[in-house]
Amino acid sequence: MSVSSNLLKENSRDLLREEELGDDEVEFPINDEDEEFSITSIRIVLVDSDPKSLCLMKNLMTQFSYQVRDFKNGGEAIAFLMMSKHEIDLVVWDFHVPDINGLEALKTIGKEMDLPVVIMSHEHEKKTVMESTKHGSCNFLVKPVSKEIIAVLWQHVYRKRISIYSVESDPEESLGLDQDNIDLYQTNKEESSSGEQNNSYQKEDKNKKPRMTWTNELHQLFEKAVEKLGGVGQAVPKQILKCMQAEKEIDVGGLTRNNVASHLQKYRLNSGKKSCVHQETREDSEWLNAGPNTTLTASIPLPNSSFGLHTRVPPFPDVQNATNAPMQYPSTNYFTVNNNHFITSSLANLPYTDSFHHQQQHQQQFQHQQYTHSSLRLPSVRTKQDLAAMDNTDLISNPNSPLFDSREFFLEGFSNFDTINRH
DNA sequence: GACTTAATAT
């Protein structure tokens, strides 16, 4: 059975499963071929030097049916972890454990084993939170930790599993997955490591062909060709392309007939509209000001250049007025480096680059799913509806704390869940 | 195979 179909399984099936499984078993929504693996309820190593806090946390966790192994002493905890790291799903470590503090624990665990670590502390100094986050803490819990937070601790295990699975097997090589499943799988993969935007950029580079940009220069060349061939009504893509390529001064790069056809489609559409009812838009006036000498590079990747400065190409000009007059460009500049887009302006209202925006949307979807995910039996006394109704900020114990504004520390989305993956 | 149009993705 494939990964994604299982991920998407709805309640009915899972309920059935739950009857088949023992009480303390949780079926994980990840299968390796037909061999399903289920784990016993999530196993947590809890480390806190304060006996009261330790006891309280342990009780709470047990209440939510986690299996807890508690330690007052950091050294003992690490020793235990070294021995049974493969039997543990999550580590919850108090920042102020004297012999091994949170940071040291994060370092050691990060180096020696591949476990998600949640740091907790009675205080929430910026420095403490920052450091923990930097060192790969999945979450930072401020004591007293609320039930709601304990209830959703499973998410870190879930995420870890997903990310491990993603790294270890390349979905495209897996024969069992059809294209749809691969797509879904990759979506999940991106979501599961939402803190790593660079990765998803790189992913896109690998699979998708670069999107070309019609620069002013290119467009003028195009327009010149169209005119030469008898106007929009006469000119056809192939000839336009030939015409454009004939122009020695300007390198049209890897421009294809399809590119031209697409551009022509838009061009025709636009010129038709213009000749009917002409309403001068803001964009029009920008184009009216357009000048022939503005030099821009095509984003069609040229063999020798993978780097270029691009300016967003304005919409089509009014046909009659397009050729002359200096142009005022829209100010959204961005670089492309190997087809990665980086906005260079720090202006507030810049649009997202596409992939970033896209990713955000996924992220939001996933955040919602996390509460309601049916494939996991939540070790929770709350209903799924309750969880869904919970505001995300509930995950930080003191969201309104004057000392600690989660948004200040965490990347987009981190205030809800971890976006930093340890490896 | 080329062109146009429509749908889809970014």
Next chain:
DNA sequence: TATATTAAGT
């Protein structure tokens, strides 16, 4: 929302 890409129809 604009516009580039992809698919489908002629």
